[in-house]
Amino acid sequence: MLTISQLADYAGVTVRAVRHYHAKGLLPEPERDHSGYRRYDAAAVVLLIRIRTLADAGVPLSRVHALLAADNDEFAAAVDDIDRRLLAEIRERQHHRKQVAQLAAGDSLALPPEAVAYLDRLRQLDLPDRAIELERDAWILVAAQLPDQMPALMAVKDAQLDSPAVLALYRDLVQMADWPADDPRLPAFADRLVFLIEETSKGWADYESTNDFGLDEELVDLLDSVFLNSVPAAPRLLRLLRERGWTGWTKLERINPVAS
Amino acid sequence: MLTISQLADYAGVTVRAVRHYHAKGLLPEPERDHSGYRRYDAAAVVLLIRIRTLADAGVPLSRVHALLAADNDEFAAAVDDIDRRLLAEIRERQHHRKQVAQLAAGDSLALPPEAVAYLDRLRQLDLPDRAIELERDAWILVAAQLPDQMPALMAVKDAQLDSPAVLALYRDLVQMADWPADDPRLPAFADRLVFLIEETSKGWADYESTNDFGLDEELVDLLDSVFLNSVPAAPRLLRLLRERGWTGWTKLERINPVAS
DNA sequence: CTTGACCTTGACGCAGCGTCAGGGTTGCAA
DNA sequence: TTGCAACCCTGACGCTGCGTCAAGGTCAAG
Numbered sequence: 001m002l003t004i005s006q007l008a009d010y011a012g013v014t015v016r017a018v019r020h021y022h023a024k025g026l027l028p029e030p031e032r033d034h035s036g037y038r039r040y041d042a043a044a045v046v047l048l049i050r051i052r053t054l055a056d057a058g059v060p061l062s063r064v065h066a067l068l069a070a071d072n073d074e075f076a077a078a079v080d081d082i083d084r085r086l087l088a089e090i091r092e093r094q095h096h097r098k099q100v101a102q103l104a105a106g107d108s109l110a111l112p113p114e115a116v117a118y119l120d121r122l123r124q125l126d127l128p129d130r131a132i133e134l135e136r137d138a139w140i141l142v143a144a145q146l147p148d149q150m151p152a153l154m155a156v157k158d159a160q161l162d163s164p165a166v167l168a169l170y171r172d173l174v175q176m177a178d179w180p181a182d183d184p185r186l187p188a189f190a191d192r193l194v195f196l197i198e199e200t201s202k203g204w205a206d207y208e209s210t211n212d213f214g215l216d217e218e219l220v221d222l223l224d225s226v227f228l229n230s231v232p233a234a235p236r237l238l239r240l241l242r243e244r245g246w247t248g249w250t251k252l253e254r255i256n257p258v259a260s
Numbered sequence: 261m262l263t264i265s266q267l268a269d270y271a272g273v274t275v276r277a278v279r280h281y282h283a284k285g286l287l288p289e290p291e292r293d294h295s296g297y298r299r300y301d302a303a304a305v306v307l308l309i310r311i312r313t314l315a316d317a318g319v320p321l322s323r324v325h326a327l328l329a330a331d332n333d334e335f336a337a338a339v340d341d342i343d344r345r346l347l348a349e350i351r352e353r354q355h356h357r358k359q360v361a362q363l364a365a366g367d368s369l370a371l372p373p374e375a376v377a378y379l380d381r382l383r384q385l386d387l388p389d390r391a392i393e394l395e396r397d398a399w400i401l402v403a404a405q406l407p408d409q410m411p412a413l414m415a416v417k418d419a420q421l422d423s424p425a426v427l428a429l430y431r432d433l434v435q436m437a438d439w440p441a442d443d444p445r446l447p448a449f450a451d452r453l454v455f456l457i458e459e460t461s462k463g464w465a466d467y468e469s470t471n472d473f474g475l476d477e478e479l480v481d482l483l484d485s486v487f488l489n490s491v492p493a494a495p496r497l498l499r500l501l502r503e504r505g506w507t508g509w510t511k512l513e514r515i516n517p518v519a520s
Numbered sequence: 521c522t523t524g525a526c527c528t529t530g531a532c533g534c535a536g537c538g539t540c541a542g543g544g545t546t547g548c549a550a
Numbered sequence: 551t552t553g554c555a556a557c558c559c560t561g562a563c564g565c566t567g568c569g570t571c572a573a574g575g576t577c578a579a580g
Contacts, residue, residue: 002482005557010404010482015558020537035545037558042486046370046397049404053370057363058356061536068369075364083360086353093346093353096318100343103317104335109328110306110313137306144270144309222262222270226302265526275527280568295576297527321567527576538564545558550551 001033002040011048018048026051026065058086107136112147114154115139121161122170131174134230138223138250145219165200169193179233186233190240197246215251223250261293262300271308278308286311286325318346367396372407374414375399381421382430391434394490398483398510405479425460429453439493446493450500457506475511483510 008015021027027047030040047068054064059082067078103109107116119136143150160166176189215223227249228234238249245255268275281287287307290300307328314324319342327338363369367376379396403410420426436449475483487509488494498509505515 001485003557010401012404014537016537016539019560024536035558037545041489042401042482043397043489045404045482046400049400050370054363055536057359058353059360072364079360079363083357086357086360090350090353090357093318093350097343097346097350099317100319100339100346103314103339104332110310137303140306140309141270141302144272144305222302222305225261229301229303263526274568276568276570279529284567295527297576315567522580524579525577528574530572531570532572533570534566534568536565540563541561543559546556548553548555550553 002045004038004040007040007044007048010045011052013048013052021048021051021061024061026061058082110140111136111143112150112154114151115143118154118158121158125167125170127170127174131177134177134226138226141219141222141226142215145216146214149214160200163200165196169196169200172196176233176237177231181232181236183233186236187240190237190244193237194241194244194246197252220248220250224248262302262305264298264300267300267304267308270305271312273308273312281308281311281321284321286321318342370400371396371403372410372414374411375403378414378418381418385427385430387430387434391437394437394486398486401479401482401486402475405476406474409474420460423460425456429456429460432456436493436497437491441492441496443493446496447500450497450504453497454501454504454506457512480508480510484508 002010004018005015008018011018018027022029027044030038030044033039050068051064054067055061059067063078063082067075070078107119111119119132119139122135123132142153146153172189172192176186179186228238231237234249238247241247241252242255247253247255262270264278265275268278271278278287282289287304290298290304293299310328311324314327315321319327323338323342327335330338367379371379375396379392379399382395383392402413406413432449432452436446439446488498491497494509498507501507501512502515506512507515
């Protein structure tokens with residue numbers, strides 16, 4: 001008669017594994033000797049080896065019991081099933097490898113390449129890092145909701161950077177970002193901003209349809225909140241803009257003169 | 261401000277996952293509103309999306325935090341490490357697929373092909389199933405301890421089956437397996453057995469060295485116990501054999517005449 | 521006021537054991 | 551005889567990444 005460690009040694013497994021198989025009902029609990037020790041016979045060794053053979057082949061323990069009692073057809077079906085599962089897991093990991101390979105530190109994490117290129121171009125304009133980060137975060141939000149439209153969106157934004165007026169607008173915005181809410185320069189800034197907006201939008205037949213990227217209202221609110229939360233003067237600026245006939249921010253719209 | 265489910269929706273994850281990331285310290289706990297609800301800003305959405313991007317690429321959560329703060333070099337090193345892990349897991353599963361493919365119901369589970377062939381040949385001798393099973397179990401035990409020697413061992417056993425005397429011995433043994441311990445035919449059986457043993461061993465210059473397969477003592481004991489436990493008359497038979505000058509079973513040896 | 525959709529914390533479950541913790545048993549050597 | 555190492559026992563937590571109740575508070579609409 002064998003002790004549990006002898007049994008385990010014969011089958012090449014750990015004592016803990018043997019007890020685990022007992023707990024799972026794969027291996028029947030043997031008789032105990034006078035001091036409560038488990039005592040095994042050779043049949044237990046054979047069964048344990050058969051269990052390990054399956055487990056070593058990647059068969060989940062929950063299926064081992066059925067497999068040991070299966071006839072040839074059931075066995076073949078189960079083997080097929082297990083092979084499919086293994087294949088699926090392999091495919092998943094292969095997919096993960098591709099994803100991981102495309103990961104790179106910084107912007108490209110959670111952004112498509114067009115957006116990374118756009119941000120890189122912005123960076124060359126010598127704007128402060130924080131401004132770029134805000135821009136990046138905004139595009140991360142957009143990319144998460146509308147991944148398919150990112151190439152089109154980035155193409156539009158990239159084209160806008162060719163306009164000197166837009167560039168000037170960007171530079172002004174960046175300056176303003178650090179002002180306190182009650183900065184005295186804000187009204188004059190709002191005037192200049194409206195002028196620039198109307199200037200840049202003059203080139204487009206219909207500002208709104210050109211500037212409407214299909215962002216839904218919730219996303220627009222979210223993007224607005226990025227601006228509102230990170231720029232102290234933002235709330236007051238939006239109020240000043242409204243006084244000057246423009247409402248919103250992410251999706252800037254002229255206030256309907258009829259309604260006002 | 262966003263509720264937890266809105267946050268989760270924006271990032272395409274479950275509410276439970278968000279709370280899990282809080283618990284793991286990946287996502288900082290946000291402010292609570294007057295009724296204790298978590299309230300998130302857009303920054304949380306961005307962070308959550310970045311976390312998911314990594315997690316979706318198979319990065320373990322325990323490494324996500326460090327990765328989000330890593331510089332390019334650290335990031336590249338971590339990505340390398342993760343890729344190695346994924347590759348190792350893929351290899352493991354590919355190995356499992358091969359193992360699974362070689363699994364077949366019945367004997368071949370835990371036995372090499374030579375042994376399966378040997379058992380198949382035994383089966384054609386029209387012996388009862390239980391006898392074959394005992395033989396199979398014994399070889400499973402041997403194969404587990406001495407996998408490398410199985411081809412050689414099975415070649416010897418296979419050759420033995422060519423001898424009519426050995427065949428007769430097998431048939432007699434199978435008969436005896438069902439006898440009770442006190443069966444009156446047992447002494448005569450022992451006589452015949454000894455005759456057959458000496459007959460079959462006559463052809464070999466040195467029985468013992470030919471019959472010694474390098475099994476160590478423990479394995480011999482284990483194999484003996486298979487016989488002793490499954491054949492009622494086995495203990496008495498071994499005694500009768502000892503009286504006739506042979507001791508052991510798996511490794512049958514002539515008792516030294518000098519010592520007796 | 522009710523109903524349904526949310527929100528909260530807490531806890532178990534899954535796979536396959538590894539690894540203490542805390543305590544008895546056995547067998548051999550001094 | 552005593553001591554010590556090497557076993558044995560049960561019970562329980564840990565790891566991974568959440569899913570899934572449970573039991574109860576909150577909120578907005580009808």
